[in-house]
Structure formats: C-alpha cells, structure tokens
Amino acid sequence: MIETLWxxxxxxxxxxxxIFGLISRRNLxxxxxxxxxxxxxxxxxxxAASNLHGNNDGQIMYLLVLTLAASEVAVGxxxxxxxxxxQQNLDVDTLTKLRG
Amino acid sequence: MIEAIFMITAxxxxxxxxxxxxxxxxxHALLYxxxxxxxxxxxxxxxxxxxxxxxxxxVYAGAVMVLxxxxxxxxxxxxxxxxxxxxxxxxxxxxxxxxxxxxLIAELLMISVQPLEMNSSLVPLSAxxxxxxxxxxxxxxxxxxxxxxxxxxxxxxxxxxxxxxAAMLLLSALIAAIHIARxxxxxxxxxxxxxxxxxxxxxxxxxx
Numbered sequence: 023m024i025e026t027l028w029x030x031x032x033x034x035x036x037x038x039x040x041i042f043g044l045i046s047r048r049n050l051x052x053x054x055x056x057x058x059x060x061x062x063x064x065x066x067x068x069x070a071a072s073n074l075h076g077n078n079d080g081q082i083m084y085l086l087v088l089t090l091a092a093s094e095v096a097v098g099x100x101x102x103x104x105x106x107x108x109q110q111n112l113d114v115d116t117l118t119k120l121r122g
Numbered sequence: 123m124i125e126a127i128f129m130i131t132a133x134x135x136x137x138x139x140x141x142x143x144x145x146x147x148x149x150h151a152l153l154y155x156x157x158x159x160x161x162x163x164x165x166x167x168x169x170x171x172x173x174x175x176x177x178x179x180x181v182y183a184g185a186v187m188v189l190x191x192x193x194x195x196x197x198x199x200x201x202x203x204x205x206x207x208x209x210x211x212x213x214x215x216x217x218x219x220x221x222x223x224x225x226l227i228a229e230l231l232m233i234s235v236q237p238l239e240m241n242s243s244l245v246p247l248s249a250x251x252x253x254x255x256x257x258x259x260x261x262x263x264x265x266x267x268x269x270x271x272x273x274x275x276x277x278x279x280x281x282x283x284x285x286x287x288a289a290m291l292l293l294s295a296l297i298a299a300i301h302i303a304r305x306x307x308x309x310x311x312x313x314x315x316x317x318x319x320x321x322x323x324x325x326x327x328x329x330x
Contacts, residue, residue, distance in 0.1 A: 024124060024169070028129075029165075031230065031231070032132045032136070032165075037226075038224075039143055040139075040143075041222070042220060042223035046211065046215075046216035056142075056143060059139050059143070062158065069166055069171055081174055081273055082281055086287075088182075089291055091182075091186065092181060092186060093292055096295045096298075097302065099303075100299040100303035104302055
C-alpha cells in the first residue's frame with residue numbers, strides 16, 4: 023500500500039530539484055541532465071496515476087514522454103557538440119552570437 | 123513492507139537527483155543519474171507496472187545514458203573540465219535557485235498537509251477500486267486492466283495516431299541531430315568560386 027500523497031511529493035520534489043539544476047547550472051550538459059530529472063518526475067506521476075485509476079492511458083502517455091525525452095536528448099547533445107566545437111567550453115552565458 | 127521499500131527507494135532517488143545536480147564531475151553526475159533512473163524503475167515495479175519499469179531501464183538507463191556517456195567521453199578533458207566546472211557552479215553562488223526550489227517544495231507540502239479532508243478521499247495506489255476495474259473491463263475486453271496485452275491493444279487501437287506521431291518525432295530528431303552535429307567547413311558559401319558553385323549546382327541536379 024503506497025500512499026498517493028508520497029508519490030506526488032516525490033514526483034514534485036524531483037521536478038523542483040530539476041528546476042534548481044536548470045536555473046543554477048551554467049554548463050549545457052548539466053542543464054540537459056536537469057531536464058531529464060524533471061521529465062522523470064513527470065513520468066513518475068503519469069505511471070502512478072495510471073495505476074491509481076486502473077487504466078492504461080497514463081502508461082501510453084509515459085511511452086510518448088519517453089520518445090520525447092529521447093529525441094530531446096539527441097538534438098540537445100548534437101547542439102552541445104556543435105557549441106563545444108565553436109567555443110571550446112559549454113558555458114551558456116558566453117553564447118551571445120547566433121552565428122559564431 | 124512495500125511501503126518501507128518505497129520509502130527507501132524514494133530517498134535514494136532524491137539523494138541521487140540532488141547529487142546529480144550539484145556534482146562537478148560530469149561522469150559522476152551521469153552515474154548518479156543512472157542510479158536515480160533505476161530507483162524510479164524500482165518504484166514502477168512497486169506500482170505493479172513491470173512494462174514501464176523495463177522500458178525505464180532499457181531506454182533511459184540504457185540508450186539515453188549511453189548517448190550522454192559518449193558525448194562526455196568526447197568532450198571531457200579530465201582535471202581541466204572539473205576545474206572549469208567548479209568556476210562555473212558552486213553551491214554558494216546558487217542560493218537564489220535553491221531558495222526558489224525550496225519555496226516550491228514547501229508550497230507543495232503545505233497544500234498536501236493542510237486540507238486533510240481532501241487527502242482522505244485519495245485511494246491507496248495498489249488497491250484498484252472496483253469501479254475503475256469495471257470501467258476498464260467494459261472499455262477493453264481483456265481480463266487484467268493493467269497488463270501489457272491490454273496496453274498493446276489500446277496502443278494499436280484508439281492510439282494509433284500517437285504511435286505514428288512518436289515515430290515521426292524520432293525520425294525528425296534523428297535527422298536534426300545528424301544535421302546539427304555535422305562538421306561544417308567554415309565560410310563555405312564565401313570561398314566558393316563561380317565554377318565551383320556551377321559544379322555544385324550540377325551535382326545537386328544530378329542527385330535530384
């Protein structure tokens with residue numbers, strides 16, 4: 023018997039930790055990691071709701087979010103590589119030109 | 123018993139998430155993130171959805187993490203990167219974000235503790251209510267409401283469009299990633315002489 027309240031608190035805490043990382047880090051790689059943490063918090067809530075209500079819609083949404091996360095990571099890491107080629111570090115504060 | 127395991131897993135999950143966010147070494151952060159994802163997979167098992175747990179391990183802890191590890195391998199420069207990262211981020215400078223995140227969590231705790239009459243109506247997760255069972259039994263004719271079989275039937279029945287959208291999303295992400303990460307020669311459009319542009323145009327026509 024897992025209380026729903028604890029699941030919600032866990033999911034929201036993960037989301038808040040992700041937001042903290044997103045705001046405070048300046049390395050693009052760590053920003054992507056924080057986004058992963060936020061998505062995991064949301065996913066947890068979806069699967070928990072799917073089991074609470076006894077239907078599969080939450081798990082189908084989980085599949086879609088999983089796809090979204092995978093494609094987001096692929097594009098984000100391609101951008102990381104390209105930015106590293108241009109300025110030899112990943113500090114997002116120095117990204118001031120659209121075309122370097 | 124299940125609740126105790128859930129609590130331990132949740133604490134492991136939160137601690138590894140915090141360590142991911144505050145780590146200075148990218149490889150350490152990745153390993154903490156894998157720990158967090160496996161903890162979440164364990165929580166999915168406790169919920170009684172093994173398919174989601176398996177996908178969490180295969181896709182997240184497997185595929186996505188391999189991508190991250192490869193990029194870190196390409197870009198990490200040992201001690202220099204760690205020192206750079208220490209200059210970029212320290213907990214002393216991150217007081218503002220810490221405050222904001224703490225406010226968010228405190229608000230959630232206040233909302234969830236204060237109105238007790240709202241919480242008492244929540245059903246425990248593992249006890250699926252009879253109404254929901256009847257509902258889903260009417261909706262699809264499978265015996266178990268949360269099995270992989272019924273999930274697959276729903277996925278290729280009413281949610282067909284979603285599968286196609288997911289496939290197109292993955293394909294476009296693949297193309298975008300290849301295009302962005304490609305090594306572009308610098309100032310290619312400036313340095314081309316007229317003959318070279320003609321040649322390029324001919325090649326384009328031949329290709330099309």
